Amino acid sequence: MSAIYSPNLKIKLIIxxxxxxxxxxxxxxxxxxxxxxxxxxKKKLNTFYTINLNTQKNNKFNFNLxxxxxxxxxxxxxxxLELIGTGFKVNIINNNLEFDVGFSHKLKQKIPANCTVFxxxxxxxxxxxxxxxxxxxxxxxxxxxxxxxxxxxKGIRYFFEILKLKQGKKRKK
Numbered sequence: 176m177s178a179i180y181s182p183n184l185k186i187k188l189i190i191x192x193x194x195x196x197x198x199x200x201x202x203x204x205x206x207x208x209x210x211x212x213x214x215x216x217k218k219k220l221n222t223f224y225t226i227n228l229n230t231q232k233n234n235k236f237n238f239n240l241x242x243x244x245x246x247x248x249x250x251x252x253x254x255x256l257e258l259i260g261t262g263f264k265v266n267i268i269n270n271n272l273e274f275d276v277g278f279s280h281k282l283k284q285k286i287p288a289n290c291t292v293f294x295x296x297x298x299x300x301x302x303x304x305x306x307x308x309x310x311x312x313x314x315x316x317x318x319x320x321x322x323x324x325x326x327x328x329k330g331i332r333y334f335f336e337i338l339k340l341k342q343g344k345k346r347k348k
Contacts, residue, residue: 201248203305204289208244247305254314255334256300259323264297272300276321276331284320287313299334 189200197208246252258265264275272292274282286292290313293301300317304310314333323330325341332338 199244199248201245201305203248203251206244206248206306208240243307247307251303251305252307252310253301253303254310256302256314256317256331257334258298258300258331260327260329263329265294265300266297267292267294272317274320274331277329282320284317 191198191200195209199206199208258274258276260277262275263277266273267286270286272284272286274284276282287304287309289306289309290302290304293303295301302310302314302317304313318331318333321330323332323336323338325338326343328338328340
């Protein structure tokens with residue numbers, strides 16, 4: 176048995192447990208988590224416990240998922256992406272991100288319902304959400320539209336990403 180909630184975590188969420196689902200309701204919205212079939216949840220006073228019928232391996236994962244859900248519903252998560260390259264631009268048009276990243280056409284990506292996108296100077300994208308999983312998947316999808324190239328570093332990259340650029344061809348003298 177492993178505790179996934181204790182009063183010293185300072186959690187300000189409303190939590191309900193139904194069969195294989197946990198419902199979280201916080202200041203930034205709500206999230207529903209589905210739990211595997213071999214996992215049961217018990218509640219004693221202010222503590223939720225997970226009981227795994229097969230092994231104890233899932234307990235730590237559930238605790239980390241619980242903590243990220245807690246943080247997301249209270250504070251939220253954000254990821255920054257930046258466009259590097261001459262003439263690269265991004266705009267928000269009708270709940271879509273429209274990228275001009277050097278192709279003959281513009282790339283369009285729909286913004287998920289629980290994500291909020293802000294753009295600064297047509298080059299810096301800030302994505303905010305209360306769900307870390309959906310946020311990171313969406314940021315990765317945007318990153319894959321135009322990965323930074325290895326010689327000049329042009330493309331869509333994470334703000335904190337450090338690229339190791341390759342050296343170009345050497346001239347003969």
